[in-house]
Amino acid sequence: MISRRRNACTWAALLACVTLSLYLLGFDHLSLAWPGRQIPTKANWRDPEADSYFWKALPTLYPPASIRPLPTSGPVSxxxxxxxxxxxxxxxxxxxxxxxxxxxxxxxxxxASYREHAWLADELTPNSGASRNTFGGWAATLVDSLDTLWIMEMREEFEEAVAAAITIDFTKTDSNEVNVFETTIRYLGGFLGAFDVSQDYRLLRKAVEIGEMLYKAFDTPNRMPITRWDIHAAMRNDRSKQIAGSGTLIAEIGSLSMEFTRLSILTGDPKWFDAVQAITDLMAAQQMSTELPGLWPLVADAQKQIFNGGTAFTLGAMADSVYEYLPKMSALLGGQLDVYQTMYERAAATAMKHNLFRPMLPDNDDILIAGQAHTKNGGRDIELEAQGQHLVCFFGGLMVVGGKMFNRQQDVDAATKLVEGCIWAYKSMPHGIMPETFNAHPCPSQHSCAWDESLWKREVARKAGEKDVESLTEAQLNQIVKDKHVPKGFTAIPDARYILRPEAIESVFVLYRATGREDLLESAWDMFSAIERVTSTEFASSAVWDVSKPGEVPQQSDSMESFWLGETLKYFYLIFSDPSLISLDEFVFNTEAHPLRRLVP
Incomplete structure (x- = not known):
């Protein structure tokens, strides 16, 4: 806000005041971050050769009949x-x-290790000090880290990274198939997020390049995207056989909206918004006709545009970001489209009833875990699979966002218990790190649940594959618990890895920003310290194979996905930063933790 005090613009502050005034008048392209570096203005950011860019110039075989404009009603408060x-x-x-x-x-x-040993490769191998390409060979770690570099005020490194990033050629790849979802959240999201924090228009130009490429994945008869895309056939202009898949993961088709919409907002070209809004319309129309009304099944038929057929309903892997993007799209668009709030509220109500459960714990902690629901007999019977996932820890933070924005206190209350559940899963493991997946015994209700140690041991034995658990002796049960490395409260740990995931600290960060609870800072530090203790390598940080065995140092897997620098360390840094840094009332994070500016009144 402009100060109304007299003589506010002293000579010492003249330059800053002029810059602020121009910004408030709409000249938001101005940047003084890098004296001497010429940054294009908003009016001429477009590259003169943009129309001849390969992906832009490639003919469209199935053009849309019309393109809907971006909403213009104006953002709400x-x-x-x-x-x-x-x-x-x-x-x-x-x-x-x-x-x-x-x-x-x-x-x-x-x-520094990535720069020295894996520059312009997708990933550093943190134990061997080499590199690998897993996402097209387009420098995934570099692009994912751009906005983190800016946020951490590493300006020289940022400048070097941008100079390298703008050389990436999205017409060349050794990959036979492009995952459109992963490419969208990491690359398009990475360039957009870095632009939105830095206002470096070279990044917006690069976002347009990859946006033009991804838009060609929608060049099908029904304008539904091919999520696992034969990019080489597309480059040969052999797209006559491009048809959307009949078995498409719901996350991969339903989680393109934020990045495509932000690109349309920044460029003024509505074609990307139009492309993803067509998917939203179909999902909204079919949301209440699934076997678990409010949620979508894990797999969709994009070819036939069927989003309501299936019996598996999860908030976790392969579905997570569909739900994540509902309230976030409301925030991104400033609430100009009611459909996203409606979809979120329907999904939240169903998830709280059928997916969230209270686990039986020795201290009777009042926490929640998000499991999976399976329908039978046409939806008449619903069965809970009481499995927790590190990935689904995002849901607590999501419900904080949705609950706060839409005045749904019940969502904030549930979110708090979900975040506490993820903190519990960290604290309860021998190395202080939550595993990739685990099972727990659900309480009869979310209101009360007495600990029954005998029942817990029998459940561990049952999950271990024992058929007649009632005939097992106490000594036999105790041995099974010991052999399976199952702490009290867990009944099985099907996947004991920790792969440097961000979702738990993401939700701890969001809840902290919403409440200011100091104990969450303590939990965050405990999590960070535990992770650093077991993942540190000579070069960087590595995923580990098994965090369940007490007294045994987890073996490292020589893997450091780009989200370690793009998400996990960013959220750890932000929770220990002043809350004004990337405020949740000014930015909204995509599912790869790239901050996109919200439209606000």
Whole structure:
């Protein structure tokens, strides 16, 4: 807000005031971050050769009959997500900043190793100090890290990374198939997020390049995208056989909306928004006709445009970001389309009833875990699969966002218990790190649940494959529990890996920003310390195979996906930063943690 005090613009502050005034008048292209570097204005950001760019010039075989415009009603005022009026002691601030520096130190070490050993490759192999390409060979780690570099004020590294990123050629790849979803969230989202924090228009130009490429995946008879795309056939202009898939993961077709819409907003070209809004329309129309009304089954038939056939309903892997993007699209568009709030509220109500469960725990902790639901007999019977996933920890943060924006206190209450559930899963494991998946015994209701140790042991034995658990002796049950490395409260750990995932700290961060609870900072530091202890390598940080065995150092897997630098360390850094840095009332994160500016009144 412009100060109304007299003589506010002193000579010492003249340059800053002029810059602020121009920004408020709409000249938001102006940047003083890099003196001497010429940044294009909003009026001429487009590359003069843009129309001749390969993917732009490639003929469209199935053009849309019409293109709907972006909404123009104007953004509405949502209630704030972030808590206000919080006070912090000098001692607490000093500790928080110390922890932030520790996070940045790890990021800096990992980035330096990537730069030295894997520059312009998709990933660094953190144990062997080599590189690998897993996402098209288009420098996934570099692009995913651009906005993190800016947020951490690593300006020289950012400038070097941008200079390298703009050389990426999206007409060349050794991959036979492109995952359109992963390419959208990592590359398109990465360029857009970096642009939205830095206002470096070279990044917007690069976002348009990859947007033009991804748009050709929608060049099918029904304008539904091919999610696993033969890019070489497309480059040969052999798209006469491009047909959307009959078995498409719901996340891969339903989670393109944020990035495509933001690209349309920034460029003024509605074609990307139009493309993804057609998917939203179909999903909205069929949302209440599934066997679990409110949620969509795991697999859709994009060829026949069927989004309501199937019996498996999860909030986790292969479906997660569909639900994540509902309230976030409302935020991104400033609430101009009611459909996203309606879809979110329907999904949240169903999920709370059928997917969330309270696990039986020795201390009777009042927490929630998000499981999976399976329907039988045409939806007349619903069965809960009481499995937790590290990936689904995102859902707590999501419900904080939706609950705050839409005045749904029941969602915020459930979200708090979900976040506490993920913190519990970290604290309860021998190395202080949550595994990829686990099972627990669900309480009869979410309201109360007495611990029954005998029942817990029998459930562990049953999950271990024992047929007649009632005949097992106490000694036999105890041996099974020991052999399976199952802490109390867990009944099985089907996948004991930790792959540097961000979802738990993501939701802890969001809940902290919404409440200011200091204990969440303590939990975040415990999580970070545990992760650093077992993942640190000579070069960077590595995923590990098994976090369930006490007294045994987890074996590292020589893998560091781009989301370690693009998401996990970013969320750790932000939770220990001042809340004004990437405020949730100004930005919304895509599912790869790239901050996109919200439309606000």
């Amino acid at each position: 949502f209630p704030p997500i972030q808590a206000t009026g919080l006070k912090e002691s000098a001692e607490a601030r000093s500790l928080r900043e110390k922890h932030r520096r520790a996070v940045k130190s790890i990021f800096t070490r990992c980035w």
